[in-house]
Amino acid sequence: MSLREEILDVSKELLLKHGFSKISMRKIAKKANVTATSIYLHFKNKDDLLLALVEESIANLNRVLRNTLDEAASPIEQLESLTDAYVGYAMENPQEYEIIYMVRPEEMPKYPREKFQQVREIYELLAGIIQRGKDRNLFDVEDPLVSAYTLWAQIHGVVSVILGKRLDTRVPIERFLDLATDHIIQGFIVQKTPA
Amino acid sequence: MSLREEILDVSKELLLKHGFSKISMRKIAKKANVTATSIYLHFKNKDDLLLALVEESIANLNRVLRNTLDEAASPIEQLESLTDAYVGYAMENPQEYEIIYMVRPEEMPKYPREKFQQVREIYELLAGIIQRGKDRNLFDVEDPLVSAYTLWAQIHGVVSVILGKRLDTRVPIERFLDLATDHIIQGFIVQKTPA
DNA sequence: ACTGTGAACTTAACGGTGTTAACCTAAGGT
DNA sequence: ACCTTAGGTTAACACCGTTAAGTTCACAGT
Numbered sequence: 001m002s003l004r005e006e007i008l009d010v011s012k013e014l015l016l017k018h019g020f021s022k023i024s025m026r027k028i029a030k031k032a033n034v035t036a037t038s039i040y041l042h043f044k045n046k047d048d049l050l051l052a053l054v055e056e057s058i059a060n061l062n063r064v065l066r067n068t069l070d071e072a073a074s075p076i077e078q079l080e081s082l083t084d085a086y087v088g089y090a091m092e093n094p095q096e097y098e099i100i101y102m103v104r105p106e107e108m109p110k111y112p113r114e115k116f117q118q119v120r121e122i123y124e125l126l127a128g129i130i131q132r133g134k135d136r137n138l139f140d141v142e143d144p145l146v147s148a149y150t151l152w153a154q155i156h157g158v159v160s161v162i163l164g165k166r167l168d169t170r171v172p173i174e175r176f177l178d179l180a181t182d183h184i185i186q187g188f189i190v191q192k193t194p195a
Numbered sequence: 196m197s198l199r200e201e202i203l204d205v206s207k208e209l210l211l212k213h214g215f216s217k218i219s220m221r222k223i224a225k226k227a228n229v230t231a232t233s234i235y236l237h238f239k240n241k242d243d244l245l246l247a248l249v250e251e252s253i254a255n256l257n258r259v260l261r262n263t264l265d266e267a268a269s270p271i272e273q274l275e276s277l278t279d280a281y282v283g284y285a286m287e288n289p290q291e292y293e294i295i296y297m298v299r300p301e302e303m304p305k306y307p308r309e310k311f312q313q314v315r316e317i318y319e320l321l322a323g324i325i326q327r328g329k330d331r332n333l334f335d336v337e338d339p340l341v342s343a344y345t346l347w348a349q350i351h352g353v354v355s356v357i358l359g360k361r362l363d364t365r366v367p368i369e370r371f372l373d374l375a376t377d378h379i380i381q382g383f384i385v386q387k388t389p390a
Numbered sequence: 391a392c393t394g395t396g397a398a399c400t401t402a403a404c405g406g407t408g409t410t411a412a413c414c415t416a417a418g419g420t
Numbered sequence: 421a422c423c424t425t426a427g428g429t430t431a432a433c434a435c436c437g438t439t440a441a442g443t444t445c446a447c448a449g450t
Contacts, residue, residue, distance in 0.1 A: 003427080024407060037409080038428060046408065101359075123363070140381070143374065146366055150353060150375035153362075157352015158345065164296070167348075168318070171341055179338065180345035186335070187382030198398080220437060232439080233399055241437065 004042040006032050012053055016095045025049075050099075057099045062118050064089050069125070075133030079188065082126065083155060083181050090159040091177075098163060101156065123148050130188070140190040147188065154184050199237040201227050207248055211290045220244075245294075252294045257313050259284050264320070270328030274383065277321070278350060278376050285354040286372075293358060296351065318343045325383070335385040342383065349379045 001009075010031040014023045025046055029036040043049040068085040069078060090097040126148040133139035141147040158180040161167050167176060196204075205226040209218045220241055224231040238244040263280040264273060285292040321343040328334035336342040353375040356362050362371060 153353045153356040154349040158348045161348040183382035187378035
């Protein structure tokens, strides 16, 4: 295994074990039996290293989402199962999810766009589902691609509130998640106005 | 002005000007013409100081939300105007919003609950609106308090995606926000099933 | 008037951080 | 036999949050 991979491995291990705020180049280096400066031979800086981890984690999440997709199911069912899979993944792998969304490298905006191609692909998949639902008069959406983004943003909000430990302790997480996903899906389904 | 207030003032100024990642106890102290250690006479540590800023900003946001509430309006209108006010506040005061939600002091969970009483009050206000809408058969909700939390989480997700610069650059922010608020509100309104 | 106390503040230091410059070493190609 | 290059090192810089110890000074009690 190359040192680069080794560094990625131990970084992820430390991140998952001790959380984002506790990792440092020196600790990573120590765990890889190397000096901190060696990391700079393989990564531009700390942000660059973190970004590589973000990429990995995004790939994981994408794999999970793609695997849960049942081509034969109805658009509504597909939306529901994707939502559940997303939330489930975040709940079961909170640190991994945090790697994706909580880590905020300074120069993310100017980071090479190709790297986020995978993210786009997921959106287009989602947009496709929404488009098909719209065509069948199941979904009340104007613009499937934009709605794909709002759907994801809504779900992310729900998840991040829990992971950020900002949910009122009086509210049971399970109930919160159930009602949240209900409301979110509901917001996409056509309103059948009374005759 | 007491040193405590002075510290809060310059901290906020630095935070709004240079962002969260750039502030340090030493810089704050320098700007307040004081040594870094003096800060520790008024705040337990850096997190404690940041938490004080979070409190202030929450109070601001709450004031804005309360001011936009029109007692006479219908529950649907109230929900819409609160949503718009929330999003508007976040867009116009992005750093202030980040202070509230992006700052994640380690010990937030064990922070004295009374301090977040204001947050509760807003939820209860929101829950009241939802309850009234439910009573009038306008809203399709099971549990107004929990739904108040999911509503807020969804909106927060939408806002945080923009502030985190994670929205695809092909999607215009205004359109994204419009469709997002539409979907969110839609998700709370009763489905009138056809006769 | 003298003393004591406590608050506000400082200096100096500890152990940590990301990052860079300079250097070393071994392998491979010419 | 020489040069280049990849992969690694040591030492250092400038910062960080935080603490222990010391200073100054206003004011209360006797």
